[in-house]
Amino acid sequence: MEIFVLLLLGVILFFAVIYRLRNDKKTVLINRIPGPKCYPILGTTLPVMLMTKPERFVYLRSLVQKFGPLYRTWLGRAAMVNLADPNYVELILNNTTHNEKGIVYNFVLPWLGNGLITSKGTKWHQHRKLITPTFHFQILETFMDVFVAKSKLLVKLLESKADGITTFDIFPYITHCTLDIIAETAMGIQVNAMLEEDNRYAQAVSGLCGEFANRAAKGWLSYDFIYYKTSYGAKFLEYLSTLHNTTNKVIHERRILRQKTGRENVAEDEFGRKKRRAFLDLLMDLSQNENALTEREIKEEVNTFMFAGHDTTTSSTSWTLFLLGLHQDIQVR
Numbered sequence: 001m002e003i004f005v006l007l008l009l010g011v012i013l014f015f016a017v018i019y020r021l022r023n024d025k026k027t028v029l030i031n032r033i034p035g036p037k038c039y040p041i042l043g044t045t046l047p048v049m050l051m052t053k054p055e056r057f058v059y060l061r062s063l064v065q066k067f068g069p070l071y072r073t074w075l076g077r078a079a080m081v082n083l084a085d086p087n088y089v090e091l092i093l094n095n096t097t098h099n100e101k102g103i104v105y106n107f108v109l110p111w112l113g114n115g116l117i118t119s120k121g122t123k124w125h126q127h128r129k130l131i132t133p134t135f136h137f138q139i140l141e142t143f144m145d146v147f148v149a150k151s152k153l154l155v156k157l158l159e160s161k162a163d164g165i166t167t168f169d170i171f172p173y174i175t176h177c178t179l180d181i182i183a184e185t186a187m188g189i190q191v192n193a194m195l196e197e198d199n200r201y202a203q204a205v206s207g208l209c210g211e212f213a214n215r216a217a218k219g220w221l222s223y224d225f226i227y228y229k230t231s232y233g234a235k236f237l238e239y240l241s242t243l244h245n246t247t248n249k250v251i252h253e254r255r256i257l258r259q260k261t262g263r264e265n266v267a268e269d270e271f272g273r274k275k276r277r278a279f280l281d282l283l284m285d286l287s288q289n290e291n292a293l294t295e296r297e298i299k300e301e302v303n304t305f306m307f308a309g310h311d312t313t314t315s316s317t318s319w320t321l322f323l324l325g326l327h328q329d330i331q332v333r
């Protein structure tokens with residue numbers, strides 16, 4: 001009898017909470033914006049959860065056609081207002097009050113911490129000012145031979161697949177190539193993702209990025225207290241530990257090397273050529289010379305560059321190659 005009463009109370013409480021959440025001021029206001037049907041806990045993700053990845057892509061694009069250039073979706077309890085008209089986007093981007101990032105950025109916090117992508121306000125401004133010079137054209141030029149060497153290796157690997165008949169997924173090849181490039185340019189290390197199929201670091205990066213997408217597609221996983229109790233959350237933590245261990249190790253070893261050799265400020269080699277220095281070295285200079293960055297901040301910025309530098313370039317390169325494959329007249333040109 002007692003269990004029955006407890007269960008009944010639980011059910012009543014559950015519906016009371018749902019009722020309260022559905023009728024709070026913010027929810028009512030957001031729901032005046034058109035958008036797909038919303039369910040408790042899942043938000044508007046129910047149809048997305050049941051779809052394959054290609055179906056998701058088509059479905060998400062269809063929402064603009066259905067609801068217009070301003071529509072709302074719910075990821076669990078988090079409201080999202082989607083803009084698909086440049087005039088609306090301009091209003092937001094020109095406004096410095098509303099530039100805090102949305103909830104999906106919380107998913108990357110355990111990896112990126114408060115790096116440039118996830119920080120805000122004064123911290124973002126100071127770090128942005130410090131880091132911008134590391135992207136000077138002359139510095140980027142010193143990485144050219146890395147781009148060339150890794151691209152040549154990529155072409156060699158693709159040659160064995162390009163028989164002109166069989167289709168294959170180019171994404172893993174590109175992602176391994178961009179990871180190799182960003183690891184060498186951001187951290188100064190060889191990851192060798194292109195050559196080692198079961199490379200742990202590459203698997204952890206891909207796995208983690210896959211988990212961000214997983215959480216953004218399944219409303220119930222957007223709650224930390226649920227996510228970290230699932231097998232997805234456990235896998236996420238495993239990938240995360242691989243990535244943090246690698247960055248910690250690289251930073252630690254570099255610190256020791258700099259102490260030993262004392263060559264931290266040497267910008268040219270013995271022939272007077274501009275020496276290639278990884279992003280991490282430049283950050284360590286900043287930390288040493290200007291006391292501007294703590295060890296933790298260095299790590300956050302390096303991880304941010306690993307993420308920002310590989311995911312974006314992988315997508316754009318893969319799509320470009322896909323389109324070139326579809327339009328062979330352009331490819332020939």
Ligand code: HEM
Pocket residue numbers: 101116117128304305308309310312313316
């Ligand atoms: C096709 C390539 C790329 C695209 C489409 C792209 C796109 C973007 C976008 C849309 C943002 C804004 C994100 C936000 O504020 O939430 C951003 C920020 C950023 N990207 Fe990229 N990106 C690309 C390549 C790269 C590369 C190669 C790097 C590093 C090596 C990089 C590093 C960053 C960083 C550090 C930020 C944060 C900047 C700040 O807020 O100050 N990106 N990128």
